Amino acid sequence: MERIIVKVIRPLLVIFGGLSLLTGLAYPLATTGIAQAVFPAQANGSLITKDGKVVGSRLIGQNFSGDTYFWGRPSATSPMPYNAGNSSGSNLGPTNKAQLDAVKGNVDSLRKAHPTQTGLVPVDLATASASGLDPEISVAAAYYQVDRVAAARKLPANAVRQLVDGHIIGETFGLLGEPRINVLELNLALDQLSKKA
Template sequence: MKLLRPLLVVFGGLTLITGLAYPLLTTGAAQALFPFQANGSLIERDGKIVGSRLIGQNFSGPQYFWGRPSATGPMPYNAGGSSGSNLGPTNPAQLDAVKANVARIRAAHPAQSGPVPVDLVTASASGLDPEISAAAAFYQLERVAAARKMEPAALRKLVESRVIGETFGLLGEPRVNVLELNLALDQAATA
């Protein structure tokens, strides 16, 4: 009984600190300093939420830029089931999926003779990557321009305006947020 009272006091104190005070403090700080990010980086158009800047979506029509394939289950681009496939690079199922994706991309872009950008044929670790490399966006440029009956040069300028540089000027590679690019493309079509 002598040891039980201090243990209960420590347990109660740590529960209040780590279970109540710390979450309230971090939530309050996030809401005060980064409200857009703390609330899911949601993108609205005409008063409707159309997606999150942080979660990839399925764009499959020829008039849109396509993102990375999704490996989430039980359906693709399921934000509630974020996960990769857990298949290694030499796993036959993984190799078959990549081959199928390469064939699909090549069929959709017959004018392209160069290598298919790897991010158009492989899923990310989360299965929900919202961005593709700038090279992957430029690879799709002619298909989207033809489907939209746009001049490729005008579409190239739009894509270039949406390219995000390396993080801190040195990490990663230039990339494009697919949802934001497609929304800008739709907006340009109605303007």
């Protein structure tokens, strides 16, 4: 019996201990160290600060609902919108009646809030993303909201449009995705513009 312990169980325990140290300690420490050295902002959550306080992340959307702010995509997270602890979509298919009713309701609300807009409602303002936490909207979605935001803040629409133009993020690596705008960063810049006006 003692021979079995020495021949079989002891090497197993040594291998288990060695792999635990390698994969549970050395690897996480190495990857964390490299990430902190090479990509410190991303490794720490891509946080956005205002007046020395963290107000959000570039990677997680927030619920802006007032007329004085640009709105992001609808969020299907529960129990509240943009709940980062419960990232999820509605999982409803494009022909599901509940999905169609939700999109129709969103479009009706958007048309009511933007009476000067007669064109099509940008799809990203009417549909939720798969994560429910999308921090960005299309350029068309931002332009769609310019008149409402400008009127609510009593700012010239051209000034708000220029602010939108200054916050366009191009395609990733110049070819992936579409131009887009980070809603939190745009709204923070909007607050600064209002202070100057």
